[in-house]
Amino acid sequence: MKIQFYNSLTNRHEEFTPLEPGKVSMYSCGPTVYDFAHIGNFRSFLFGDLLRRFFELTGHDVHHVMNITDVGHMVEGEADKMMEAANRVKVNKKSGRVPEGAIENPEDPYQIADFYTQAFLEDARRLGYKVAYEYPQNVPKATDHVEGADGMIGMIQKLLERGHAYIADDGVVYYSVESFPEYGKLSGNSLEKIQSNAGGRVSEENQSRKKHPGDFMLWKPDQHHIMKWDSPWGVGYPGWHIECSVMARSIIGRDVIDIHTGGEDLIFPHHECEIAQSCGATGQDRFANFWIHARFLFVENEKMSKSLGNFYTARDVFDGKVKVADENTGGLIEMGRSVHPAVLRFELIKSHYRTNMNFTAKGLIDSAQTIDRMVEFRQSLEDKIADDGGTVEVDLSHPVLGEFTAMLADDLNVSGALGVMLPWIKGDHRDPRMSLAVLKKMNSVLSVAPINEGIVNAAEELESESDVAEFEQAQQWANEMDTARKDKDWPTSDAFRDKIHAAGFEVQQTPEGSRIKRKLSV
RNA sequence: GGCGUCGUAGCCAAGUGGCUAAGGCAGCGGAUUGCAAAUCCGCCAUCGCGGGUUCGACUCCCGCCGACGCCUCCA
Incomplete structure (x- = not known):
């Protein structure tokens, strides 16, 4: 069977052939865990799930990995996301969306991240997102992959050694996009065409310290960041893009993988940067053979x-x-x-x-x-x-x-x-x-x-005790409805039918009597 | 400005250079029913606009119009 997908890397449909026959390695960019995941997130995640399940149907052995982004990332000129989350938790606690006692200390970023990670996994499992059942082995957390030779620090060191990164005046480690001629291939941009700060999100001050406006941060020394690690470049935190390069490689165990998925908004800069980092560190000419992106949900x-x-x-x-x-x-x-x-x-x-x-x-x-x-x-x-x-x-x-x-x-x-x-x-x-x-x-x-x-x-997983009780109640009304129907007592029968409907059930007349079932919605 | 995706009936949505343009929902007609529901049968589009190529285009090419995304927070 010919398998083909639209590859964002080449902007065309291409026949898919796995790197190793019968095996498929997939990496999907996962959620940030500062808040509950929304349906747009899940549209993208479930597309990845569908892809994985399709490969399994066609007899492939799939290794699917999805990360959890639990490092708070400083947005230049804005508050740290993890700090924002801490404030949000306080609000959500008051409104009851975050149950009392769930997060003991809203100032502790690890507690916040952990709470939302668990909430995400719960939602994802209910939605049949298979990889969520493979936590933690195939659902790594960024904070577990900062340190060590196989971690982000190791990869940043490698990039410095290979001349793909440099340390700026202020001590920040940047990736040098000019060191990687392929930069821009995925998004269709070239360095000349990338209009600097078209989105208006970059501070001029930081731009001036970089060799090229497109250079992106790998490590930022910052004593005050809410999550921080020791590193050869001082105590600080990693850039946003490096985590996926590191986790894909370390969990899947390959320099080149078959498929990388994510939302379309990640094409630039995130995935572009991942390619630059991974190829820069491994020396390979590619990171993933196929880049497949899901469009936004309205x-x-x-x-x-x-x-x-x-x-x-x-x-x-x-x-x-x-x-x-x-x-x-x-x-x-x-x-x-x-x-x-x-x-x-x-x-x-x-x-x-x-x-x-x-x-x-x-x-x-x-x-x-x-x-x-x-x-x-x-x-x-x-x-x-x-x-x-x-x-x-x-x-x-x-x-x-x-x-x-x-x-x-x-x-x-x-x-x-x-x-x-x-x-x-x-x-x-x-x-x-x-x-x-x-x-x-x-x-x-x-x-x-x-x-x-x-x-x-x-x-077992989805039916709570109250669900069962509701069902039994509705079943009982259905039985009474049958009794009334035998007596041709239509008003009574209709009244029971109304009650059953109001409780969220449908009722069908069958030769064996009334049969109820829960309405799936409205 | 650069890069990219898209435009099929009330709605969602496949597809093809030429047989009847899938399928679903809603709607309409009928069977069934105490009345409904469920079920079953039937009906329901010429494919954004304008050119071109062709014996023939919704399907290929060109132009236009429109929608949407990205261009250093974002799935």
Whole structure:
């Protein structure tokens, strides 16, 4: 099967061939842990997850690594991010978003980072982000890789030795972009064309100390930085870009990896700098063969931002805080019903990673419908084969599964793959064992029906005691509804149906009586 | 200014130089139903605009318009 992706490095679709047959090494830029991760973060992360799962479906042994950025990074002229986070924690504690006792000392950056790291892992696991289950071995923290020969300090030393870095008048260690002729290849910029400070974020004072305006910081001596380490260049902290170069190399154990992923905004400067650092340190002509970037997510046709009120963390969505138009007033209200993680996952992966996806409440409801159908379909297959429980194996030679996979092999065409899967679900399933085997393979990539299949018992992880109690209550109403229906007492029956709906369940009439199921959203 | 992605029905979204332009949601009509829901059957687009190439373009080329991202915080 021909596998191809759009490679940001060359700006074209290229056939993918792993460096080692049957093995794929992937590195994804992970979250900063100063706050809860939002749905835009997860759009990018889940795209990486989809890619990883696709490779596994096609028989590859995947080593996927994603970092946790837990070093506070000084933005020139602004407060340290970790300090900002400390202040935010204090506010969040008051509002209850950060539970009492979760962070004993808001002044301790390690406690803050640790709290948000755990919160991230929890969200990521609920969303079926596989690598989050491989913490900590494949989810390294930047703070664990500062020191040592294999750490950031070691790589910076190497860069100094090889003439790719220098120490400026003020003691700051900079990477010299002029020492690396390939600088700019990924972003399509050349040193001449990079308009210095087009984004208006660089202070003039620092620029004057550099040999070239494009030079970027590797180490900054600073006694006052909230997180600091000893180094040959004084006590201070590492630059933002160096951590990914170091962790990719040390965890994956290769100088050159197959695939590097991230959000499109990371292309410049972050990934450009990673390439310069890694190649500068290893002497290789490349860092990753494929650079694959996910586009930004929009919310209700606008850029997601806190000021527009359309900024959602993953847990905001789970908790039903997505705003929808109120039918009566036309204003915006919170949808109020919790959203199943499978629905959010599906919503975030169902459109192509390289298009601007528009996250909407309507789309979320759409996704809930689709997930519902998939789950129902799976249930019907399992019911049919319940008697003898035999299973069969299926491989990609199966026509439907083969077509599904071929779609994904073409630059991760999820929509195309769903265009194969959904009509197939509607079709005739005379061999339920085979159909279930096919569905399981599809679900090993989509991971929505159910989520996290094969990793954990999702039902155990996701169903709280109160969920179970609610379900039992609704079931009881359904039973009473059946009794009323037998007596043709329609008003009573309808009243129970209303109660069931109001509690967040749907009720279906079947030959065996009323059957309830939880609504996946709204 | 530089670099890049994109523009397909009410919405989401595939795809192809020429058979009927996937699929989903919503909607409409019908079956079913105590009424609904669920389910089933049916209906529902000429592909941003203007040129060009071609026997033939939504698909290739040129121009234009528009959207979006990056150009040292950002997934």
